Amino acid sequence: MSLAVASSGRRRDAGPPLWLLLAAALPTLLIALPLAYVAARAWSAGLAVAVEEIFRARTAELLVNTVTLAVSVTVLSAVIGVATAWCVERSDLPGLRWWRVIAALPLAVPAFVASFAWASMGAAFQTMGGAILILALSHYPLVYLPVAAALRGMDPGFEDVSRSLGRGPWAAFFSATLPQAWPALGAGSLLVLTHMFAEFGALSLLRVQTFTTAIFDSYELEFDGATAALQSAVLLALALPAALGEMRLRRDMRFARSGKGGRRRAPPARLGRAKAPVLGAMAALAALSLGAPLAMLAYWLLVGRSIGHASHDLWPAVVGTLGLAVPGAIVVTALASPLAIAATRHRGMLSALAEKLPYVVHGLPGLVVALALVFFSIRFFPAAYQTAGLLFAAYAVLFLPLAQSALRASLELAPARLEEVARSLGRGPFGAFAAVTLPNVLPGVGGALALITLELARELTATLMLAPIGVSTLATEVWSQANDGRYAAAAPFAALLVAVSAIPVYVFTRRSLELNDLR
Amino acid sequence: MKNCDRRRFLLAGAGLVGVASARGISPLRAAENETLTLYNGQHAETTAAIVEAFTRETGVRVAIRRGNSAQLANQILEEGDASPADVFYSEEIAPVLTLAARGLLSTANPDTLKQIPPQFAAKDGAWIGVSARCRVVAYNTDMIKLEALPSTVMDFAKPEWRDKVGFVPTSGEFQAQTLTIVKMKGRDAAVAWLKGLKDNGRIYNGNVAAVQGVQRGEVPVALVNNYYWFRVAEEIGDDKMKCQLYYIGHKDPGALLTLSPAGILKSSKRQDIAQRFLGFLVSAAGQQALVDAVAEYPVRPGVTSPYALKPIDELDPPDITPEDIGDADLARALRREAGLA
Incomplete structure (x- = not known):
């Protein structure tokens, strides 16, 4: 282990090359736009207003609500995510192949669809407790997927040693297995946390104020x-320690792994008498996170009288959704690549900061990001205003961290030493990267594309403001019909959104799990 | 096998991108001269009905950007002189009054203003009302009797209504109702009313949700606008409605009549077409298309709604002008004082 630190330390100390710095400048600049916008608007309020705003009883109330919700959902998602990942990857649960995909599928159901289903089932769910439960059910896959991938690729040696030294299975899990999954767990939890800071649609249905x-x-x-700018500034201040904390966790954990060579799969743990309860729990999880929202859609289709009301808008909305989400995902992933490469291959505060900044901004609501881009675009790039290009820039600001996480996971598995060998054989830095590293990280790129496509397909606020005029998406149609109280008319759009989302979820699940698969 | 899968996936992806760009989602060119750009905060179906009638009659195409009215107004403010919008049609009055106060709206043609009663347009003609709606009390007939409802909306802030009243503090019409109370009963009464509702009432984040809350029995009473009842009734069937409407009347703040307005952006380079559109909004054809699509009151005399609306001359609303209830800053200050914002 110490050997690994020494040899990798020398490599990482060489700063990022110029081409990488230039490539990383564009996403960093984009990320800086909403920060500058919030700062300028907050500044124009003046110090007195700012102080009054920040030290109001209302701010304290919102702070308590925001932190309670975000931390609770994150912890609950982490517990569900880790437990599910362990059952699927390390136990002899029957029907593993199915559960692997089913456990990821709630990601295909937009949180506002799930929330609508639960909110209409009763007032009890329209509370803080209800919101925590419902949002954890729809966000735990963000923890489950990276942790499952980590468990799958993990060297079981540590756990064996721990057991041989007399620890029980639980103690060995917590002292040997879980620490190896910390980076994956940390990255997933951070995504859930910042998602919660920015969540709007679901919370307005569940009547929780953040x-x-x-x-x-x-x-x-x-x-x-x-006021909105000052509230945004507080939100950024909340996201900052979360991002920095995760950065520290990752740095501390980076070298605490045994070598990659000669791995073997750990034999599955026997569930024995626990098999039936575990199966029951997995089925209950699927019923709550998938069954409830889908049953609600079916119910509205059966009961509502506006059924088929806007059916001629279905196809344009599908085309609009894919036409924005697929190229948008390519742009976002491309912009995220230099950040992920700089962070995994090179050391230094600059690249660490550039890599973390998007996570901080990820906590900002889409409305603030969209208005910031309206502000800058109309003043400095009027020709780009309300074009798909500008919308993609907004998507990048909103969703870079998702692509970064997916890319980083696979980049860390492609050893930089291979690239050095290629260079020693006469390839240039870019040639070596293209010949050696790129083929290794392509599965990660596929995963990133799938995850971003999924998020873009359901994005609403920035799409409404910045999409080329007249373009509709499934998400804007669901919003529009539900806003008019036409739930049966909204149901086909919502169902299609879930169906369209299930494809990237399936791809993403296969990609992120295969990444560490030995077979 | 795996490679084959991957190739197929990539091909499918490339195909989708191809389809999308062929359908013209790539950056749009500047709109042609005969296309009018409308920023629409009004319910999409309502606007679609009017626009369709307008295009049929004039041949002028209308490109519509949908959104929440207040968000669109904020967007127009950020866009400034470079705004692509020609006309802004808002669901509520406050966003349009704000744009008017900042001098961003052109005056409507006198011919247009003549079509409607003067109380339904701005005094200086900066905007016109397109439809009117009234504040109502929605109540669940299984949970409460009509006779048990108070004769003034002020009473709902009293402790005996604890946990029995739903309200939508973010709705523009709720804001207008609060400012009506300021005008009629003074600022202190309005703050006390808001505080009472905050302590006793149940906050909903939308009017449809509030009406459904009443319908489902989550809360016996909710303060909403009349047309939301018709939306929910249309969806689940009139006969299934446990929720009914109580019109307070007798010039109480609870009987407020409000407007859904439209105005032309000064920065628009298509003033002529924009004026034609504004004129069409209050024409007989435009108003008929509107009232056929939504259960709101026409602003033009002589147009009849197919919905079972309570006749507008029986509503007996308070004597309040739109300008009386347009002070967004005051509304915000009140809400902050009451701890609602």
């Missing part, structure tokens, strides 16, 4: 954006 819902309210009530 900073993000308050920011939307502020834009309903006032038209100078000062």
Whole structure:
């Protein structure tokens, strides 16, 4: 292990090459736009207003709500995600292949669809407790997938040693297995946490107020954006320690792995008498996270009278969704690549910061990001305003971290030493990367594309403001019909959105799990 | 096998991108001169009905950007003089009043203004009302009797209504109702009312959700606009409605009549077509298309709605002008004082 640190340390100390710095400058610049916008708007409010705003009882109330919700959902998602990942990867659960995919599928159901289903089942779910449960059910796959991949690729040696030294299975799991999965767990949890900071649609249905819902309210009530900007600044201040904490966790854990060579799969743990309860729990999880929202869609189709109301809009919405989400995902993934490469291959505060900044901005609501891009685009690039290009830039600001996480996971598995061998054989830096590293990280790229496509397909606020005029998507149609109370008319759009999303979820699940598969 | 899968996946992806760009999702060119750009905060179906009638009559195409009214107004403010919008049609009055106050709206043609009663347009003609709607009390007939409902909306802030009243503080019409109370009963009464509702009431984040809350029995009463009842009734069937409407009347703030307005952006380079569109909104054909699509009141005399609306001359709303209830800053200050924002 110490040998690994020594040899890799020398390599990483060489700073990033110029081409990489230049390539990383573009996404960093994009990320800086909403920060500059929030700073400028908050600044224009003046110090007195800022102090009054930040030290109001209302701010404290929102702070408590936001932190309670975000931390609880993150912890609950982590527990469900790790437990599910362990059952699927390390136990002899019957029907493993099915469960692997089923456990990831709730990712295909947009949180606002799930929330709508639960909210209409009763007032009890329209509370903080209900929101925590419902959002954890729809977000745990963000933890489950990376942790399952980590468990699968993990060297079982540590656990064997731990057991041979007399630890029980639980103690060995917590002292030997789980620490190896920390980076995956940390990255997944950070995504859930920042998702919660930015969540709006689901929370407004579940009647919980956080900073993000308050920011939307502020834009309903006032038209100078000062309060909203100050609330956004508080939200950024909340996301910052989370991102830095995860960075520290990752740095500490980076070298705490045994070598990659000669891995073997751990024999599955026997569930024995626990088999039936575990199966029951997995089935209950699927029923709650998938069954409930799908049953609600079916119910509205059966009961509602607006059924088929806007059926001629279905095809344009599918085309609009794919036409924005697929190229958008390619752009976002391309922009994320230099950041991920710089962070995995090179050391230094600059690349670490450039890599973490998107995670901080990920906590901002889409409305603030969209308005920031309106502001900058109309002043400096009027020709780009309300084109697909500008919308893709907004998508990048909103979703870079998702691509970064997926790319980083696979980059870390492609040893830089191979690239050095290629260079010693006469290839240039770019040639060596293209010949050696790129083929190894392609599965990760596929995973990133799938995950981003999924998120873009359901994005609403930025799409409404910045998409080329007249383009509709499944998400804008669901919003529009539900806004009119036509739930049966909205149901086919929502169902199609789930169906369209299930494809990238399936691809992403296969990709992220195969990444570490030995077979 | 695996490689084959991957290739097929990539091909499918490339195919989708191809389809998308062939359908013209690639960056759009500047709109042609005869296309009008409408920023629409009104319910999409309502606007679609009017626009269709307009295009049929004039041949002018209308490109519509949909969105929440307040968000669109914020977007127009950020866009400034470079705004692509020609006309802004808002669901609520406050966003349009804000744009008017900042001098961003052109005056409507006198011919257009003549079509509607003067109380349904801005005094200086910067915007016109397109439809009117009234505040109502939605109540669940299984949970409460009509006779048990108070004669003024002020009473819902009292402790005896604890956990029995739903309200939508983010709705523009709720804001207008609050400002009506300021105008009629003074600022302190309005703050007390908001505080009472905050302590006793149940906050919903949308009017449809509030009406459904009443329908499902989550709460016996909710303060909403009249047309939301018709939306929900249309969806689940009139005969299944446990939720009914109570019109307070007698010039109470609870009987407020409000407008859904439209205005032309000063920055628009298509003022002529924009004026034609505004004129069409209040023409007989435009108003008929509107009232056929939504259960709101026409602003033009002589147009009849197919919905079973309570006749507008029986509503007896308070004597309030749109300008009385347009002060967004005051509304915000009140809400902050009451701890609602």
